[in-house]
Amino acid sequence: MEIPRHWRLKKQRYGLVGEVCPHCDYKIFPPRDVCPNCGDEAKDLFTFSGKGQVYSFTTIYEAPTGYDSSAPYTVALVKLDEGPIITAQLTDVEGSSVEIGMPVEMVTRKMRDDGDERGILVYSYKFRPSLLVPQAHHPAG
Amino acid sequence: MTDVIIAGIGQTEVGEHWDISLRDLAYAAIREAIRDSGRLRPQALYVGNMLAPNLSNQAHLGVLLADHCGLTGIEAVTVEAAGASGGAALRQGYIAVKSGMVDAVLVVGVEKFTDQVGAGVDSALATTTDSDFEAIQGITAAGQAALIAKRYIYENKVPANGFAGFALTAHANGAGNPNAMFRKAIKPEAYAKADMVSDPLNMFDIAPVADGAAALILTRADLLPHDYHHPLVKIAGSASSVDTLALHDRHDPLGFVAARVAVEQALQKAGITLEQVDFFEYHDAFSIYAALALETAGFAARGEGWKLAADGSIAPKGRIPCATMGGLKARGFPGGAAGVYQAVEAATQLRGGAGRCQVAGAKTGMIESLGGPASTAVVHILRTD
Numbered sequence A: 001m002e003i004p005r006h007w008r009l010k011k012q013r014y015g016l017v018g019e020v021c022p023h024c025d026y027k028i029f030p031p032r033d034v035c036p037n038c039g040d041e042a043k044d045l046f047t048f049s050g051k052g053q054v055y056s057f058t059t060i061y062e063a064p065t066g067y068d069s070s071a072p073y074t075v076a077l078v079k080l081d082e083g084p085i086i087t088a089q090l091t092d093v094e095g096s097s098v099e100i101g102m103p104v105e106m107v108t109r110k111m112r113d114d115g116d117e118r119g120i121l122v123y124s125y126k127f128r129p130s131l132l133v134p135q136a137h138h139p140a141g
Numbered sequence B: 001m002t003d004v005i006i007a008g009i010g011q012t013e014v015g016e017h018w019d020i021s022l023r024d025l026a027y028a029a030i031r032e033a034i035r036d037s038g039r040l041r042p043q044a045l046y047v048g049n050m051l052a053p054n055l056s057n058q059a060h061l062g063v064l065l066a067d068h069c070g071l072t073g074i075e076a077v078t079v080e081a082a083g084a085s086g087g088a089a090l091r092q093g094y095i096a097v098k099s100g101m102v103d104a105v106l107v108v109g110v111e112k113f114t115d116q117v118g119a120g121v122d123s124a125l126a127t128t129t130d131s132d133f134e135a136i137q138g139i140t141a142a143g144q145a146a147l148i149a150k151r152y153i154y155e156n157k158v159p160a161n162g163f164a165g166f167a168l169t170a171h172a173n174g175a176g177n178p179n180a181m182f183r184k185a186i187k188p189e190a191y192a193k194a195d196m197v198s199d200p201l202n203m204f205d206i207a208p209v210a211d212g213a214a215a216l217i218l219t220r221a222d223l224l225p226h227d228y229h230h231p232l233v234k235i236a237g238s239a240s241s242v243d244t245l246a247l248h249d250r251h252d253p254l255g256f257v258a259a260r261v262a263v264e265q266a267l268q269k270a271g272i273t274l275e276q277v278d279f280f281e282y283h284d285a286f287s288i289y290a291a292l293a294l295e296t297a298g299f300a301a302r303g304e305g306w307k308l309a310a311d312g313s314i315a316p317k318g319r320i321p322c323a324t325m326g327g328l329k330a331r332g333f334p335g336g337a338a339g340v341y342q343a344v345e346a347a348t349q350l351r352g353g354a355g356r357c358q359v360a361g362a363k364t365g366m367i368e369s370l371g372g373p374a375s376t377a378v379v380h381i382l383r384t385d
């Protein structure tokens, strides 16, 4: 199920590859080819550092098909250091208290079991508490 | 200019109709609306539906419902805008009549959630988010609302149980609505003890999805039957706006810009100010959306929408009565039918027929239908003389 789609998105899911606007230097993720800041065409690829802060978060107890076996899990809005906000699961946060403003960094993890006969596993970015700057702690945005 | 009149209204009770199919549910509302209009025959049908292809493996609802209701030969299409499908279908019907292209339009909102259960419903609802970059992360519609609520509470220092007033008001009002899913007031203690669904939202912050159908007949005043006996309810203003699909793509995730724009434009088209609005049917799929609807409409300053629920301003005798017949929370949230229920309920209020839910002296009502976190917003102003 949906193998071409998962393959097509692998640069984003594994590498956090977005775009940078050649006209206004705005950083764009996910890529959309039209700069949301200035409206001009933006097709230059840009790889994000994978570092950011928790802008908001929630714990999901009632999950959709393919995710229900891993519930409860935590999903956050992560504000990347380069500007954009993305939706991403937090990982390695069991037993620790997540807070708005907490520094996080990207890792690649298994995302879901596609419940079909092919048993395809989908991998994607998740974010874990930052290991490099444990002291930096200031509210996002 | 031609006034567009809501000539007929119909609705089913909202609930878990295990024994009624999607088509029969729609027919019940349609039959009632046509009868209520004095048996006007529509030339076009706009169906508001959110998830039938996912929930019931059924697309092509325009012809399905026209066929099932004995209306083959007319024009019929489905209008889909997630939770705003009903409002969007109403707007298409309004445009058709207002433009003079169609004399009488049938708008029906219908949703059949109980064709699926549990995780299947959450999966279907999640298709209304950005599938590639939101749903893939396991986010749900409730999770998305929770992300907004968490940030809202953080920025505005909302106390524990600060949103309770939305559910308490909705359930108190739903008690007077015979078509509501829940007709029993709840106590503050029940809210405080409720199970968490997506932190910080508990089960009372989330409107229950359920089956339901609501229908409207729209026409011009000069085409009404001679013996038409209802007070005239006209659509005085109509507007719609979209934001980014993904919540994360917004500079200000608490901004609900599309809702603000749609309200401004609808008021302007109606030629009225916000102060003239006697009641407001917001899209309280989640209590945080009700708070943001109040703020973006202009009833409260940014960060203070929740206070209108806490201080009684949204109660039937308050400054701006909301969810007057239970809202999505207590009447129930029948997906793409919700926006049409709002219109049926507002017309009922303006006809003076809302019984125990009646807002005294109501002449102008505003209804707001949202898809996702105000990714789509559709606003209508209904008035009677």
Ligand SMILES: [Zn+2]
Residues within 6 Å of the ligand: A021, A022, A023, A024, A025, A026, A035, A036, A037, A038, A039, A040, A042
């Ligand atoms: Zn740019």
